Amino acid sequence: MANLAVNRQHKLLEVRGGPYDRGYQYGSHFKPLLNRLLQANYSYYTEVAGIAREHLLRRASTYRKHTEDFSSMVSDEIKGMADASDVNVNEIYVLAAFNELYYPAPRNHCTSFAVRDGATRGGLTYVGQNNDEAIEPWLKGDCVTLTRMVQKSAPNVLIYTYAGVPAQMGMNSRGFALCVNALHYDKATTGVPMFCLAREVLNQKSVDDAIQLIRDTKRPYALNFVMGDTRRVVDVESTPRALEITASDDIVFHTNHYVCSKDPRIGSQLDKKFRNTKTRCRRIEELLLSKRGKLDLATLETFLRDHENWPDAICCHSGAREGAGAKVKTFDSMIYIPEKNEAWLTRGNPCEAEYLRYSA
Secondary structure, eight states, rough: OOOOOTTTTOOEEEEEEHHHHHHHHHHHHHHHHHHHHHHHHHHHIIIIOOOHHHHHHHHHHHHHHHHHHHHHHHHHHHHHHHHHHSSOHHHHHHHHHHHHHHHOOOOOEEEEEEEOOGGGGGGOOOEEEEEEEEETTTTGTTTTEEEEEEEEEOEEEEEEEETOOOOOEEEESSSOOOOOOHHHHHOOOOSSOHHHHHHHHHHOOOOOOHHHHHHHHHOOOOEEEEEEEEOOEEEEEESOOOOOOOEEESSEESSSSSSSSOGGGGOOOGGGHHHHHHHHHHHHHHHHHHTTOOOOOOHHHHHHTTTTTSSSSSSOOTTTTSTTTTTTEEEEEEEEEEEGEEEEEOOOOOOGOEEEOOOO
């Protein structure tokens, strides 16, 4: 293992007040980064996907009304971001709806898990993942933000995401933690962008509440949710048509292919292109089961640093594949402990960085 760069850490931003105020504080702080990321996305869509900026903005605008109807909290945070960043609100939806607008089939992205009770030493719950992402258009990982949202009408939330994207992963002060895995779907429909939904999911007080919210929301695309609280852990494969729930007394895990969904639009998963995600899935299962009953923070950190089966390894380094959008790396690694309100994150590949403690 490489020497750990112990001085690398996320610069945590804390915002407070109402939704618009929180969004405005976020947008003010990350204005240069948000604008850099937006321009990188415009270039990527034009050069790689052949989608002109005007057409992209029109498509992004279709998700705005759905979000406003879904959650005034999320839409007000987005409005605050836009005003503070001096961009049009629809431009924020270019970032917020990147999953729906254009996302190459993510077969070599994140590895996630949630474990608890009999599987862990001391009965604690751990929800974690490596966030693997294409280095383009995501500024080689420099797009990441970590924010603590101090809220009056909901739990405080620690949010890991990209500049301008309402939420991806995180944990709240009520002991609920969320990780996600990208999934491919044949066509986006209309509805609430999945990472706008994730923002509201992070306001929930329990896994049960989160499942009900996901079920009740008009979903335009696919996303896998790995969730845990102090009582249970679940995996939820969601598509516009279906919700497939895998519950366990102690262990769930997921990568970037469908495990149980019967939605016919997921297509075939027998192609050799799915080797990476299936290899990682088998490996994380093997590792978790090998230490069942003895899993703790240090052990799980070791699993997320695993390089077995490279280039199809859990800890991912760029350069293994060529082509636009194909160079993927682990941006960061994270493990949430709901009972202790602790989040342990690395800045960069976990094999090259120490896990540092944060809280909601």
